[in-house]
Amino acid sequence: xxxxxxGLANRTFxxxxxxxxxxxxxxxxxxxxxxxxxxxxxxxxxxxxTLRWYAALPDDRELIAGLALSLxxxxxxxxxxxxxxxxxxxALVRYRRFFGSTLFSGMVAAPLVMPEVIIGLxxxxxxxxxxxxxxxxxxxxxxxxxMLTIWFGHLLLGMAYATVVxxxxxxxxxxxLEEAALDLGAxxxxxxxxxxLPMIGQALLSAFLLTFTLSLDDVVLSAFLSGPGxxxxxxxxxxxxxxxxxxxxxxxxxxxxxxxxxxxxxxxxLLARNERRRILDAAVAERPAx
Amino acid sequence: xKKHGRGGRFAVIAVPYAWLLVFFLLPFLVVAKISVxxxxxxxxxxxxxxxxxxxxxxxxxxxxxxxxxxDLYLRTxxxxxxxAAVTTVLCLAIGYPFAYFMARARRSLQPxxxxxxxxxxxxxxxxxxxxxxxxxxxxxLVADAIERIGLDxxxxxxxxxxxxxxxxxxxxSLILGMTYTYLPFMILPLYxxxxxxxxxxxxxxxxxxxxxxxxxxxITVPLSRPGIVAGAMLVFIPCVGEYxxxxxxxxPQTQMIGRTLWDEFFSNNDWPMACAVAVTMVLLVIxxxxxxxxxxxxxxxxxx
Amino acid sequence: MADDAFLRIxxxxxxxxxxxxxxxxxxDIAKGEVFALLGSSGCGKTTLLRMLAGFxxxxxxxxxxxxxxxxDLPPYVRPMxxxxxxxxxxxxxxxxxxxxxxxxxxxxxAGEIASRVEAxxxxxxLVPYAKRKPHQLSGGQQQRVALARSLAKxxxxxxxxxxxxxxxxxxxxxxxxELAGIIxxxxxxxxxxxxxxxxxxxxxxxxxxxxEGRFLQVGPPAEIYETPASRFVxxxxxxxxxxxxxxxxxxxxxxxxxxxxxQHRIGHGITGTRGMPVTVALRPEKIRIRRDALxxxxxxxxxxxxxxxxxxxxxxxxxxxxxxxQMASGRVLKISQSNAERQQGGQLTWGDSAWATWxxxxxxxxxx
Numbered sequence: 001x002x003x004x005x006x007g008l009a010n011r012t013f014x015x016x017x018x019x020x021x022x023x024x025x026x027x028x029x030x031x032x033x034x035x036x037x038x039x040x041x042x043x044x045x046x047x048x049x050t051l052r053w054y055a056a057l058p059d060d061r062e063l064i065a066g067l068a069l070s071l072x073x074x075x076x077x078x079x080x081x082x083x084x085x086x087x088x089x090x091a092l093v094r095y096r097r098f099f100g101s102t103l104f105s106g107m108v109a110a111p112l113v114m115p116e117v118i119i120g121l122x123x124x125x126x127x128x129x130x131x132x133x134x135x136x137x138x139x140x141x142x143x144x145x146x147m148l149t150i151w152f153g154h155l156l157l158g159m160a161y162a163t164v165v166x167x168x169x170x171x172x173x174x175x176x177l178e179e180a181a182l183d184l185g186a187x188x189x190x191x192x193x194x195x196x197l198p199m200i201g202q203a204l205l206s207a208f209l210l211t212f213t214l215s216l217d218d219v220v221l222s223a224f225l226s227g228p229g230x231x232x233x234x235x236x237x238x239x240x241x242x243x244x245x246x247x248x249x250x251x252x253x254x255x256x257x258x259x260x261x262x263x264x265x266x267x268x269x270l271l272a273r274n275e276r277r278r279i280l281d282a283a284v285a286e287r288p289a290x
Numbered sequence: 291x292k293k294h295g296r297g298g299r300f301a302v303i304a305v306p307y308a309w310l311l312v313f314f315l316l317p318f319l320v321v322a323k324i325s326v327x328x329x330x331x332x333x334x335x336x337x338x339x340x341x342x343x344x345x346x347x348x349x350x351x352x353x354x355x356x357x358x359x360x361d362l363y364l365r366t367x368x369x370x371x372x373x374a375a376v377t378t379v380l381c382l383a384i385g386y387p388f389a390y391f392m393a394r395a396r397r398s399l400q401p402x403x404x405x406x407x408x409x410x411x412x413x414x415x416x417x418x419x420x421x422x423x424x425x426x427x428x429x430x431l432v433a434d435a436i437e438r439i440g441l442d443x444x445x446x447x448x449x450x451x452x453x454x455x456x457x458x459x460x461x462x463s464l465i466l467g468m469t470y471t472y473l474p475f476m477i478l479p480l481y482x483x484x485x486x487x488x489x490x491x492x493x494x495x496x497x498x499x500x501x502x503x504x505x506x507x508x509i510t511v512p513l514s515r516p517g518i519v520a521g522a523m524l525v526f527i528p529c530v531g532e533y534x535x536x537x538x539x540x541x542p543q544t545q546m547i548g549r550t551l552w553d554e555f556f557s558n559n560d561w562p563m564a565c566a567v568a569v570t571m572v573l574l575v576i577x578x579x580x581x582x583x584x585x586x587x588x589x590x591x592x593x594x
Numbered sequence: 595m596a597d598d599a600f601l602r603i604x605x606x607x608x609x610x611x612x613x614x615x616x617x618x619x620x621x622d623i624a625k626g627e628v629f630a631l632l633g634s635s636g637c638g639k640t641t642l643l644r645m646l647a648g649f650x651x652x653x654x655x656x657x658x659x660x661x662x663x664x665x666d667l668p669p670y671v672r673p674m675x676x677x678x679x680x681x682x683x684x685x686x687x688x689x690x691x692x693x694x695x696x697x698x699x700x701x702x703x704a705g706e707i708a709s710r711v712e713a714x715x716x717x718x719x720l721v722p723y724a725k726r727k728p729h730q731l732s733g734g735q736q737q738r739v740a741l742a743r744s745l746a747k748x749x750x751x752x753x754x755x756x757x758x759x760x761x762x763x764x765x766x767x768x769x770x771x772e773l774a775g776i777i778x779x780x781x782x783x784x785x786x787x788x789x790x791x792x793x794x795x796x797x798x799x800x801x802x803x804x805x806e807g808r809f810l811q812v813g814p815p816a817e818i819y820e821t822p823a824s825r826f827v828x829x830x831x832x833x834x835x836x837x838x839x840x841x842x843x844x845x846x847x848x849x850x851x852x853x854x855x856x857q858h859r860i861g862h863g864i865t866g867t868r869g870m871p872v873t874v875a876l877r878p879e880k881i882r883i884r885r886d887a888l889x890x891x892x893x894x895x896x897x898x899x900x901x902x903x904x905x906x907x908x909x910x911x912x913x914x915x916x917x918x919x920q921m922a923s924g925r926v927l928k929i930s931q932s933n934a935e936r937q938q939g940g941q942l943t944w945g946d947s948a949w950a951t952w953x954x955x956x957x958x959x960x961x962x
Contacts, residue, residue: 014391018403021388025410025473028421031431035424045429088306098303106583107310113523113582115531115575117548118568121555122317125565129320156313159306179649180682182669184696184747188298194695198686217414219534224555234416241420241538245427253417260413268405 029257036250053251060248066233070216073147073232077154077215078208084155085162085207086200092163093170111160120224123153127225145227153221158211165210169203202274209267213260318572325565326350353566363550363567367574370547374529377468381476381525382518384469389480389517390510393487404481411474419538422467426457426539433457452543459541467539468529476521483517484510516589523582527575547571600625600783601646601751606655608641608807615641617807618655623800628777628784630798632791634830638807639787643753646785647676659751670699674751679759681740683728689715689739690724696747714742717776734765741773745780752777754786758793770796791831795819803827819877824962828875835876835927841959844868850898851959855923859898861954866961873960878930880956883917886947899957901927901950905942917942919950 039048057063088108091098098104111119127149135141143149177199181191197204222232233252240246326349357363392403410418425432436442442454450462457463487510495505511518533548540546547567555564601623608616616638623629631639644650646657648669657664664672675696683692693714697707715721718738728736737757744752757773758766774797777784788794794801795815802812803826811823822828825836839853844866851858851874858874866872886902906926907918914932921927927950942948 014394017387018391018395021384022406024384024470025407027432028418028425028470029410029413031425032417032421084306084309087302091303091306095299095303100307104303104307104310105587107314108306109583109586110579111314113527113575113579115528115533115548115571117531117533117551118321118571119314119317121551121564121568122321123313125324125561126313126317126320152313159309174680174682176678176680176682177684179647179669180676180678181684181695182649183647183676184743185670185699186695187670190699195684213412217416219416234414237416237420238534238538241416241423245424249417249420250424253414253420256417257413261409264405264409264412268401268408272401 032250032253033257036247036254038247038250041247042245053247054255056248057251057255062231062236063233063248063252066231066236069147069230070233073151073154074212074215076151077158078212080151080155081158081162081211082166082204082207084159085164085211086166086204088159088163089166089170093167094175108160108163111157112164116157116218116220117224119156120153120221123156123221124149124224127152145225146230149225149227150222150230150232153225154211154215154218157218157221158214161210161214162207165207166200166203169200173199209263321565321568324562325353325569327562329560329562350562353563354570356563357566357570362545366545366547366550367570369545370530371574373464373468373544373546374526374532376465377472377529378476378522378526380465380469381473382522385473385476385521386480386518389477389484392477392481393484400485407474407477407481411478415471416534419467419471419535422463422470423458423538426463426466428455428458459539459543461543464536464540464544464546467535468532471535472525472529475524479520479524480514480517483514483520487513516585519581519585520589523578523585527578527582530575531571600627600660601785602656602658603642603646604656604658606642606645606657607653608638608645608650609653614807616645616652619807619809620655621802621809621812623783623785625783626781627800628774628786628798630794630801631785631787631804632789632794632801632830633804634789637804639804640755642804643676643755643785643787646751647674647753648672673749674753675744675747675749676753676755677740677744677757679756681728681736681760683736683739683743685728688725688727689720689731692728692739693743693746696743700747710746714746717745717780718742733761734769737761737769741776745776745782749782752782752784754784756788756790757786758790759788766793773797795831803830805830821958822875822960825873825875825960826962828958828960833878833928833930835878835881837874837876837925839872839874841866841868841870841872848954849959851957855921855925856901857898858957858959859954860957860959864959864961866959870961875958875960876927876952876956878916878928879914879932881927881929881950881952883919883929883931883942884949884951885942886949899952899954903927903948903950905944905946905948908942908944917948919948 035046036053037049037051038046039050039052040046088104092101092105092108124145127143127145131141131143131145143152173196177195178191181195182188186194217234218232219234219238222235223238226232226235237249237252240249328350392400392407395403422432424430427433436445436457437455442451442457445451445457445462446454450465451457451460491509491513492505495509500508531548531551532546533552536544536546536549537552540549551564551567551571554560554567603619603621603623606616606619607614619638619642621629631642633639641650645652646664648664648667648671652665659673684695687695690711693711694707697710702710711724712721715724718741720735720738720742723731723735723739728739731739737760741757758769761769770793777797786794786797795818798815800812800814801818803810803818805826811818811827818827819831822831822834828834829836837851837853837856837858839851839856839858841849842852843850844863846863848862849860849864849866851860851872853874858876860874901919901921903919903921905917906920907916909916912933914930917929917931919927919929929950
């Protein structure tokens, strides 16, 4: 391996490229944070250090309401995405061929890449049609546009991501483990609970965090699917950003970045610590070569 | 394989399947239907109507005709594809060496390197795009830097910005924003692929007389093809329909189809038109979508 | 077909996409037997085992265990347990919990579970490892845990899928004997699947040689080895010299087969007719080889049960030596001679002229 590294990955060139790349990735983030302390209504020009934008945040009704809604939707999305994603992953990995499986796998993967405007528009129109029909039939139109509809949209996207994560883990799982459990007298649901779940637990957690973040951050789907009084935090930020530069956005951004940074660092540390044990476990649990 | 019991197996497949059919497929059909419907203020008229004892189907293809003929729409579609393509190429150009060097770095360093890429990925993309808005507006850090080294004159010369000094709301800012946002989406699948590559293949190549460059082009690159395709599709397809970045960083110079759809729906309240735009957009991305789907299926088969 | 057969497999068929992996297999296995399914990969042995365990549903045919029809019984209800090729130990559970897993599913009281697991650990000699996790054990230890786990529930039938496949050679030899011993002590009926002839022959009381979903021959190891029923079986097990010829003498107490350059006289009668084409199978260890002391150029007369040629290859294996003797006709005979005395192996070498001889009870006549 040492010989290969000195070949193309010329040390200085590699380091320079990586350094520039990381700089590119982080300059905006750092700028956001730095300018949140800028004592100037125009976040661009530095005028002095202040914390007043942070102080103003708790009084920012619109933003706080948006945050509350976003958190609620995000938790709901994450929970439902993990459930649906796990079911879909099982269907795709364990029951590989069933009626319409190609269509199914296509539908599961599509939200990953489909432009959100299309998903948002189509889902909204369907829900509106549904609303019209139920109104005509029962006098009350369901579903009302609001938190529920936003949740549906996020769930669509979240499920696609959750399926990818859980599926990747399931594929490396030795199916003989589940067979052994069955052989030893465990009913199918016991097999899932006692054997499969502990083994995919980490993947489920990753899926949860991923879909949580996705939901918290989403703009387009929320815009299409929200209703009166249901404005998520990204929508608040987006409308402010459209109008121009706004230091309150910087303040919120810094807080979010801090949380994310802590989360990512902690997660990476825990992951690295478990990684060694997982590799050993995996060696025991992996499919036999022959 | 093993019997989960007929009922259990059925439920496991049926629940997500039903969900997807109702919330993903059905909406598309609704969109297709509306795109050929007439709209009166806020109601969509039915296309299939029972009139005088006969079924009458009224499907307006006027919207599609307009899309096919109107220069503005055609140019918007073309430019969307163009921007997406440019972004994909830039992401590949920056991201491939990046992922490569990450994968070849010291084993102990790699988790940290990966984490450093993950952090921007997990940070709200809206905020990061907004950050570029701040950096590129007049007197912004990057704007100043560019003006100071005179890069803006070159940018104006190649028509990426209309005038030197105006870096926001230009082609340049849009491409920069999109490349920036989607770079992690290119790096991660590439890194995943390159990190798993069997280095013994390169050793064998060296043993057979290939120098580093040859080994790279003839072995590493072809083997990383699934990663390249995955990354390219993960960048290209969403970019075509991107809305937020063109809205915040683009300008009159840049017309993208995502914005068109949004405007038709929210500003003009022309639902059938918005739907027609959406259907056409889906048709546009169907080929890359198929490539992506096939790439994923092959990767799954190889992993199995 | 005894009526008191413990495990009865009748006309079992398994089809996958029009291809028959198991093609009409029937056999009766007695209680306490160790029955081996021997064949190369793809012959259907694993599919057959999985049907016994309940992981595959037969396309047609029946499986009866102790007069109980097993059709439609899911694996968690069947009174049999399986030891998997990959061991399939639960990585997140300790050795103790792995072995106790099946017992816990039965709802036994904790005290009884503990004593049963202790007994199992003692049986496989892993008592001090009870609290370890599988990844902290060596391959051989993992295998023993897998065995203990599969015996913990005192199953009526034990299924073994390539039990020694994952072990290296030295470990395999030791484990083979140990495993056979444990199974014998416990007295459980066993069906084992393997592609390794040695494994089958040392561990099983009866072997079924399988190919393309069918049983080619079923019988005790000695029978399979010494009296193979067909060319395929003769060639599959051990080494053999196969010679085609025709039956020239057909008597009640002896037959003679003319293979052109070699004549075989076999000291017992066979069912057949004169002129019938047959194949003669002759095992290398049954042939004696002696250096040809004569240096005359006269053509040696062949006679029966003898062949003359030049030594083309010599392979020294320590405890025995294998010679390839090339006859004038071009045919090469494989001869294996144990080195009963020191220096015996070095007496014959490349290019030497030699005589190969064998008795009339050594060859086997194959009609298939």
